[in-house]
Amino acid sequence: MSRKCSLAILAWAVAVLPACATARWPYLHELEGTQKFMARQAQGDSVQVTYLGAAGYVIRRGEDAIMFAPSFTNPGIWALLTRPIQTDGRKVDACMKKAGVQAGDVSWLMVGHSHYDHLMDVPYVWQSYTPRARILGSQTTRHILASFKEIPEDHVRPIEESEVAKDGQMGKWIPDKKESPSVRVLAIKSDHAAHVLGIHLISRGKYTEARKEQPRSGLSDWKEGETYAYLVDFLNPDGSIDFRIHFQDAASSAEWGRLPEEVKREYPRVDLSIACTGGYEQARGYPETILSQTRPRHVILGHWEHFLGNDCAVDEQELLITLGRGGLRKFTHQVMSTVQDAEMILPMPLATMYIPNP
Template sequence: MKLLKYLLLASTAIGLLGCAGNARDVKLTKGESIVQYADQVEIKYLGAGGHLIRRGKDVLMTAPFFSNPSMLEQLLPAKVKPDLIEAGLPDISDVEMVLVGHSHYDHTMDLPYIAKKRAPKAVFYGSKTMKHLLAPGIERSRLVDMNDLSTSGQVPGEWVYAKNRAFRFMPLESDHAPHLMGMKVVSSAKLSADLKTLPTFTRNYPEGEVFAYLIDFLNPDGKIAFRIYYQDTASSPGLGHIPDFDPIDQAPVDVAILCVGSFNQVKDYPEHILRMAKPKFVIAGHWEDFFRPQSGPIAVVPFASLDDFMRRVRAASQAGVKVPEPGTVMAYRVTNPDLNRATANTTVQP
């Protein structure tokens, strides 16, 4: 029955792929930088849920995806495409921490290759399901289960610090929007034991437990210099929220990275996140069609209106909002943490 449901939904999706919006109709963020700041956070959009986030020499990454199998390829055994990974991924040899929001194929399938070939020092942080899922492809010592460290409702979780304590992050309890017509097309399962082999088909990569993340870059005195809110999937009202912190951990959100894919499959998204986080800037992530390679014409992810997403963000928030092409770097100025004001600029790196 699960396979039949998948095939029916997949055939419907293939028939509707013409609904994918053309990116030529959307104002994308790209172009050369005019100003560079003495102290800045750079966020490079890698495509799908992937972002390379850097302040000086301090860097972390959210899980990227480049293999981008077509809708028809979804019916065949999953195939990692090293040529597409190499074409889209910059130098990440200094990345030591990779955040994974959930375990579907478009967030985890490329990670074993990346761990082995491109990020030899990286440790991957995500759910218990992620750890069991990736155990056949990445050493277990490099997989960290965050289930017991996440928030629960408004109760804070635990901070995880970089080795030099230059930044930290906290997983936030969240959930995953349906994919199409209120239904989930791929597995929403959770794993309780290590897999012996990686899944054969993309649809068998389980969703697992779902997290948003709060990321703080810190000054040498430990004060919060810059705060980022990150999601790789739209969430239901009340989930993916920042908890009630003690005053020492309170700070405004400078940048919120939100998810365009399936945003219209849950109520009040992105509005409930914008009301909660009150960010100064918004980045639209996971917005482009990941059923085609990045090297081809860019289109909007099927079944989601990027125009509608942008209208709703602007109606709910005064934040500046950007839709970056893959490869675009957005630079945000870090100022005195007591003022905690951010200003933004954009550059494109090869």
């Protein structure tokens, strides 16, 4: 590990550990005005969205369901720095039960990048809850999952370079396996913002061949790999677009994640944008640039709660805020000032929302 990275981790620990030890990390209930952004329910013709915490979601439109990779285990800072980490199956089961979400018919389980807080719980979730799903992710995701023998190779769908939309140029839609596809996905080349002081504390590397052993270190083994944003279309029987989602599980600077003109011409506004709040202050032009392109009708703010040691079973008022009071308030202001006619939702973990169809 380089001296620069070691100093950054030390600075991060100095900032984080005293706050954790004295329970003075900012809490959700200390952020004035947050309540108006809580998840609310609506009835009628709508798309159901359950927030699983971090960047995890189950999204259902009629008989179609997709999942974005959840993270429930959330090891604390000491565990992350001092010992191997692994999925806590009991915690995953408790969180899924509390969420009350049905996931057995999920067709896609999508992974935006391969850090432990996005990929580590995926093998257990897939085996226990979504065994029919294909796991969609990068080549690095594929190589890491090769070490989990319980996942058959044909249930992992790696994204090829030729399929990726990048620099505003079109890629290739990836449809589900139905004879008449009802869900299609476009991977868009994106990036992961730094963690602190412009430095990435978790490995930025990639894997180019299958791992033989399961990852152990949260900082070095769960490599980021290629990072993608996803455009997901729920389709009508005639192939037209019924509902469009833009998803990011990592904040990215302005030059990343641009939508191809072709998709904007086909469907000018995204129905739902799922934004990543964590790390946004390290990403130039985020979220304004991507929101200006997608022009969403609804925005869900995810990855806002601190994932170091948070537990889905605790009382909601005890949730720690990863951005602090000012950071979360500033992010919500940037969203509202960029897309003034959009509805913004800050969901509690395990909350279910109903987003009206256009």
